[in-house]
Amino acid sequence: MPLDDFKFIRPGKIRVRIAPSPTGLLHIGLARTALFNYLFAKKYQGNFVLRIEDTDIERSDSGFEEDIIENLQWLGIEWSEGPDIGGNFGPYRQSEKLPAYAKYIEKLLNTESAYRCFCSEDELEAKRQYAMSIGQQPRYNGKCSQLSSDEIRKLLAEGKKSIVRFRTPNEKVSFKDLLRGKIEFDSNLIGDFGIAKDLATPLYNLAVVVDDFEMKISHVIRGEDHIPNTPKQILLQKALEFPRPEYLHLPLILGPDRSKLSKRHGAFAIADYRKEGYLPEAIINFMAFLGWNPGGEREIYSMPSLIKEFSIERIQKGGAVFNVRRLDFLNGFYIRQKSAEKFAEICIPYLIEAGLVVPAFKSEQYPPAYGGMNLTQTYKVSGTGEEVNFNYLQNIVVLYQERLKKLSEISELTDFFFNDKLEYNKELLKWKEAGDREIEDSLNKLEKIISEIKAEDCNKEILEEKILPEAEKIGLSGTKDRGYLLWPFRVALTGKEASAGPFEVAEVLGKEKVLKRIREAKERL
Ligand code: GLU
Numbered sequence: 001m002p003l004d005d006f007k008f009i010r011p012g013k014i015r016v017r018i019a020p021s022p023t024g025l026l027h028i029g030l031a032r033t034a035l036f037n038y039l040f041a042k043k044y045q046g047n048f049v050l051r052i053e054d055t056d057i058e059r060s061d062s063g064f065e066e067d068i069i070e071n072l073q074w075l076g077i078e079w080s081e082g083p084d085i086g087g088n089f090g091p092y093r094q095s096e097k098l099p100a101y102a103k104y105i106e107k108l109l110n111t112e113s114a115y116r117c118f119c120s121e122d123e124l125e126a127k128r129q130y131a132m133s134i135g136q137q138p139r140y141n142g143k144c145s146q147l148s149s150d151e152i153r154k155l156l157a158e159g160k161k162s163i164v165r166f167r168t169p170n171e172k173v174s175f176k177d178l179l180r181g182k183i184e185f186d187s188n189l190i191g192d193f194g195i196a197k198d199l200a201t202p203l204y205n206l207a208v209v210v211d212d213f214e215m216k217i218s219h220v221i222r223g224e225d226h227i228p229n230t231p232k233q234i235l236l237q238k239a240l241e242f243p244r245p246e247y248l249h250l251p252l253i254l255g256p257d258r259s260k261l262s263k264r265h266g267a268f269a270i271a272d273y274r275k276e277g278y279l280p281e282a283i284i285n286f287m288a289f290l291g292w293n294p295g296g297e298r299e300i301y302s303m304p305s306l307i308k309e310f311s312i313e314r315i316q317k318g319g320a321v322f323n324v325r326r327l328d329f330l331n332g333f334y335i336r337q338k339s340a341e342k343f344a345e346i347c348i349p350y351l352i353e354a355g356l357v358v359p360a361f362k363s364e365q366y367p368p369a370y371g372g373m374n375l376t377q378t379y380k381v382s383g384t385g386e387e388v389n390f391n392y393l394q395n396i397v398v399l400y401q402e403r404l405k406k407l408s409e410i411s412e413l414t415d416f417f418f419n420d421k422l423e424y425n426k427e428l429l430k431w432k433e434a435g436d437r438e439i440e441d442s443l444n445k446l447e448k449i450i451s452e453i454k455a456e457d458c459n460k461e462i463l464e465e466k467i468l469p470e471a472e473k474i475g476l477s478g479t480k481d482r483g484y485l486l487w488p489f490r491v492a493l494t495g496k497e498a499s500a501g502p503f504e505v506a507e508v509l510g511k512e513k514v515l516k517r518i519r520e521a522k523e524r525l
Pocket of ligand 1: 018019020021053208221226
């Protein structure tokens with residue numbers, strides 16, 4: 001369908017929102033919803049609003065709100081109105097606008113579109129259980145809907161607890177989902193639903209409807225799991241004479257087992273991915289494809305290109321499977337895009353976190369320099385006590401830039417640079433059929449060659465020039481195999497089965513440490 005046919009898209013008129021409840025960390029599902037709303041708003045020069053739905057005081061926590069805000073910002077998803085920056089349609093925290101809801105709850109009570117229900121939780125629960133036991137969808141039976149005003153006054157005077165219920169009219173409710181087309185509900189199956197615990201405590205459906213109206217939201221773009229709420233919200237809009245926004249329900253995100261993605265599928269919170277060393281560019285690129293596909297072969301999309309290419313016609317209906325291998329692939333791609341300096345900057349926090357290095361502060365720099373991986377900062381190597389500069393750490397980490405999938409891998413890959421003593425089994429030094437004697441010969445050869453190189457010449461090129469010809473000569477049982485020299489060389493320097501090549505590693509370590517490690521390797525034999 002050509003864009004012009006989407007008459008609901010009027011550039012400059014779009015107002016979308018996300019409305020998280022601060023009852024948990026920012027997770028992939030919410031971040032994906034935020035991204036799609038953001039892209040849609042940006043594409044049509046609209047506004048993207050952040051609203052915090054914190055009317056459930058017991059479950060809401062300002063720490064979660066901070067996490068949501070901080071990590072959305074980290075991802076580069078920006079809102080033009082929100083609790084942190086204000087705007088013309090605030091407040092943007094539901095807890096700060098309770099009188100606004102009270103006004104509408106009262107209006108619904110006065111017009112008899114809502115009534116007070118005095119049924120106890122136990123009574124309701126028993127009825128719910130019964131309905132389910134006979135295979136029916138539980139819904140309120142309307143017991144309190146016919147109470148007279150005298151009865152209500154009396155019960156209130158007695159201090160009986162009540163909630164406010166919407167008097168659901170007996171009619172079919174249908175709406176056009178921009179993705180799924182017409183969706184119809186029989187309101188009989190919905191029953192009279194709660195809209196407030198009391199005047200000061202609105203419940204979700206009422207608060208959303210009031211906010212979407214007052215904030216002039218044009219399009220509600222949210223997860224498919226909210227489809228059952230939409231008819232309730234539409235009925236409330238009708239009763240309150242509010243216009244209806246457009247609706248678009250995004251497909252569910254599924255785990256590899258094709259069930260709804262949840263914590264049991266592993267990492268879930270954006271903060272966890274961030275800690276593991278996924279880059280925001282990679283997560284954004286990855287999330288954009290969770291339910292949207294521009295078609296074609298291209299996989300790499302930066303935020304600006306997503307804004308340009310995004311279209312709701314290309315959102316899919318079926319569930320979007322979360323494939324962590326794809327995220328790793330994208331992350332590796334964006335890691336390789338970084339300049340060496342930028343890469344070092346983002347890796348160093350992981351070296352610090354692993355305790356391999358500690359920022360060596362001048363007292364007046366503390367604390368502002370902490371975490372500021374600037375070029376002048378010096379670091380103390382925990383394992384040796386020596387002081388090193390940014391450049392030294394950069395030379396180490398760039399050896400792994402090509403192969404890294406996530407930043408947190410960097411400490412384990414590079415720890416041997418920072419430890420004075422390596423721990424490995426002497427068997428690791430052995431290449432193919434080599435025994436202790438052959439290894440010792442190789443190590444002796446290396447020691448001799450390297451001793452003759454000047455310290456300032458101990459770089460990759462010169463080492464290769466001196467060592468490779470020797471390596472070509474070496475072999476066992478009549479066949480030449482340079483592994484007999486190069487493998488023990490690399491293991492002696494790194495203590496690892498896999499690592500960067502020995503010449504690069506030797507260059508960073510420097511002559512003195514290289515010789516020390518070769519001698520230590522000999523002592524193991
Ligand atoms: N507070 C709801 C949630 O976190 C918002 C749903 C909506 O977007 O209407 O799921």
